[in-house]
């Protein structure tokens with residue numbers, strides 16, 4: 001063929017972080033078929049869906065098989081019943097959302113990756129280390145990225161101090177993936193004030209908000225003025241175990257505009273062209289997960305995972321190894337012992353303890369020398385991992 005390809009793909013890593021890790025683990029498993037591998041790598045949930053969610057999925061699927069209740073294309077932006085459930089979920093933290101600002105999708109990854117479609121050639125500011133989707137999706141568009149360095153000194157919570165006053169697009173993830181670091185109210189006020197004074201847009205990823213236990217804001221909209229500068233992207237993946245079901249939502253308030261052009265008008269146009277909505281049974285399942293009973297059932301699962309973070313934290317405390325996260329987050333971000341590099345530690349853990357984690361450098365250059373463990377395995381597997389780690393760390 002003689003067509004032109006998107007050369008920006010030359011600027012991104014050949015494979016997505018978690019695909020790369022899978023390949024390495026598969027190769028190890030082929031060489032060592034009897035290895036009892038404990039997976040604390042990708043943040044994928046393992047507990048089954050809450051009963052209330054399954055019942056809603058079944059009921060809605062059955063409706064699809066009956067002439068009177070069958071539904072065709074869903075609305076591109078989500079059924080009102082789910083948007084209302086999202087609004088009620090925000091009401092629990094005393095926030096009022098207008099239904100027009102809520103966009104239902106098949107998950108935060110898609111929205112975070114697609115949002116670049118409505119933005120022009122801005123300077124992009126992205127924390128580092130962070131979820132790789134923000135960087136890759138901007139590089140695919142040929143955008144210029146500046147990194148906001150996370151380090152032990154700033155507790156992996158970069159702040160706007162020292163940034164110039166030019167308008168920019170800023171990504172924030174709180175609780176952060178991978179470090180678990182979570183901005184408190186005052187820190188988010190500084191970011192919102194900075195965005196207002198510089199004319200910048202914040203893209204706030206709140207996918208891990210349900211893990212917050214220390215009173216930190218669970219939404220950027222808790223901060224006065226945030227509805228003039230921030231888009232919020234969230235997900236049911238971790239909160240309700242929807243990694244396989246696929247459902248999330250993005251909030252674009254109608255108060256977000258550039259020279260009279262509303263951002264949510266552009267997003268509506270974008271979604272109507274490139275997205276055909278989320279299936280009816282999945283939206284009913286999400287509605288059930290966001291009901292009061294559903295939230296209670298989901299919280300039980302989160303408590304289960306929290307026992308795992310506790311076991312891992314206690315081990316690292318016992319060994320005197322630095323870590324962040326594990327309190328407001330399912331992730332523990334630990335320093336690799338003996339100055340090992342991230343991938344060196346990955347190989348060491350896989351070979352010596354048959355444990356899979358995620359090398360910190362996969363989340364950006366400032367993640368080098370760190371390593372991420374998740375709490376999404378079973379209690380039994382996590383206990384096994386802790387015992388093995390105790391012997392080798």
Ligand code: MLT
Pocket residue numbers: 041042043044109131177237
């Ligand atoms: C992770 O492990 O970082 C997440 O599971 C990835 C994701 O949410 O897409």
